[in-house]
Amino acid sequence: MTKDDKTSIWAYCNSSAMRRAARQLGQLYDDAMGDTGLKGTQFSLLSQIRFSVEPTLKNLAELMVMDLSALGHTLKPLQRDGWIEIVPDENDRRVKRVRLTDKGFVKQAELTARWQVAQARFDKAFGKEKAAELRRTLALISSPEFARVFRDDAD
Numbered sequence: 001m002t003k004d005d006k007t008s009i010w011a012y013c014n015s016s017a018m019r020r021a022a023r024q025l026g027q028l029y030d031d032a033m034g035d036t037g038l039k040g041t042q043f044s045l046l047s048q049i050r051f052s053v054e055p056t057l058k059n060l061a062e063l064m065v066m067d068l069s070a071l072g073h074t075l076k077p078l079q080r081d082g083w084i085e086i087v088p089d090e091n092d093r094r095v096k097r098v099r100l101t102d103k104g105f106v107k108q109a110e111l112t113a114r115w116q117v118a119q120a121r122f123d124k125a126f127g128k129e130k131a132a133e134l135r136r137t138l139a140l141i142s143s144p145e146f147a148r149v150f151r152d153d154a155d
Helices: 003-012 014-036 040-052 057-064 068-080 102-126 128-141 144-154
Strands: 084-088 096-100
Touching: 014 040, 014 102, 040 057, 040 068, 040 096, 040 102, 057 068, 057 096, 068 084, 096 102, 102 128
Parallel strands: none
Antiparallel strands: 084 096
């Protein structure tokens, strides 16, 4: 295998390309969050919690395509800083739900304004229609159905 072959395989790998793009985009959105003390991933979590209306930990992990231990690790600073609380479900105390505190609603709103600026910058750099198509494509790739088909093809 020549050096050029290695470069072309690297450039062709869907996973590597996606990870590089995600890292760069994550850094750009983190920068957009500025001095708020939170990163783009934490904004995503706060928003998902807000708009899912007290999701269970399991549901939130599924929505974020995370395992429960990674989700727990990511939620700890949000809980520590008083932006979220984890409470038992009313009907089944073994099930834990996540909700924003009043302070969390304020922080999520503050971050939303910064996120809107980042979104506008992305749309300007990438193109609004292409950005919408990219989101649809990424939603498909992150869906349970895509994972099922991908895994079924491996058998």
